[in-house]
Amino acid sequence: MDSPNVSRKLCKGQGYTFTFLSDPKAEVIRRYDLLHVGGGPGDVDISRPAEFLVDSSGIVRWVNFTEDVRVLARADEILAAAKALK
Amino acid sequence: MKASSSATGVDYQLSRTTLWVGVLITVLGVASNWLYFVNLPGQRILPWINLVLPAVGLLVLFLALWRAYARRGRFGGKLLAPVFVLICTPLVAMSVWGFFHARNVPPSLGAPLVGQKAPYFVLVSSAGESVSLSQMLSERMGNSAPPKAVLLIFYRGYW
Numbered sequence: 001m002d003s004p005n006v007s008r009k010l011c012k013g014q015g016y017t018f019t020f021l022s023d024p025k026a027e028v029i030r031r032y033d034l035l036h037v038g039g040g041p042g043d044v045d046i047s048r049p050a051e052f053l054v055d056s057s058g059i060v061r062w063v064n065f066t067e068d069v070r071v072l073a074r075a076d077e078i079l080a081a082a083k084a085l086k
Numbered sequence: 087m088k089a090s091s092s093a094t095g096v097d098y099q100l101s102r103t104t105l106w107v108g109v110l111i112t113v114l115g116v117a118s119n120w121l122y123f124v125n126l127p128g129q130r131i132l133p134w135i136n137l138v139l140p141a142v143g144l145l146v147l148f149l150a151l152w153r154a155y156a157r158r159g160r161f162g163g164k165l166l167a168p169v170f171v172l173i174c175t176p177l178v179a180m181s182v183w184g185f186f187h188a189r190n191v192p193p194s195l196g197a198p199l200v201g202q203k204a205p206y207f208v209l210v211s212s213a214g215e216s217v218s219l220s221q222m223l224s225e226r227m228g229n230s231a232p233p234k235a236v237l238l239i240f241y242r243g244y245w
Contacts, residue, residue: 008212021209028207033196052238054204
């Protein structure tokens with residue numbers, strides 16, 4: 001939900017090369033039903049973590065909804081799911 | 087005389103052992119919270135480890151405290167047991183609180199499931215360009231074909 005400017009600083013600082021999108025009004029977060037009302041510090045609305053692997057026809061083929069925000073999807077799990085799409 | 091003094095000696099050792107076992111389990115349990123930062127497999131079990139281990143450690147510390155004071159005689163840990171209980175109780179409380187706070191996520195019942203269409207969207211990238219989902223799915227990088235899939239990562243930003 002950071003603005004594009006904030007995200008650009010983050011990407012530059014961290015060296016990210018993937019596409020980084022901003023959703024400051026949480027429109028897409030809401031569309032995907034991922035809004036965590038008051039879940040951030042200072043009771044701000046925040047996105048809950050989730051990953052979706054979407055194939056070329058726009059269909060979701062793999063999801064990860066962690067039930068504990070400290071447990072993150074591992075890169076090898078996601079790559080395995082992506083490989084399985086062949 | 088001899089029998090009772092050796093029995094006292096064993097009890098002394100036992101209460102000291104209980105104390106240090108309690109400290110060890112508690113420290114390991116609380117320290118396990120740092121494992122989230124390490125790229126290890128099997129992380130799904132980690133929340134249960136840093137919930138149960140510190141709680142068990144604290145219980146053992148209270149047992150050591152009881153052992154030190156509840157019976158007459160010279161039992162080890164009269165000073166150390168209360169000190170460790172005082173230090174460890176807030177640490178364990180934090181670890182237990184962390185468990186419930188981290189699992190306080192909304193159910194997200196309306197999110198797209200496997201087999202459903204991913205909702206369309208257009209958002210602004212950090213480069214200032216408009217990017218849509220269909221754009222990303224059909225984008226050609228250099229001379230290669232469009233991607234087989236796009237990974238959407240919704241991140242929380244902080245804990």
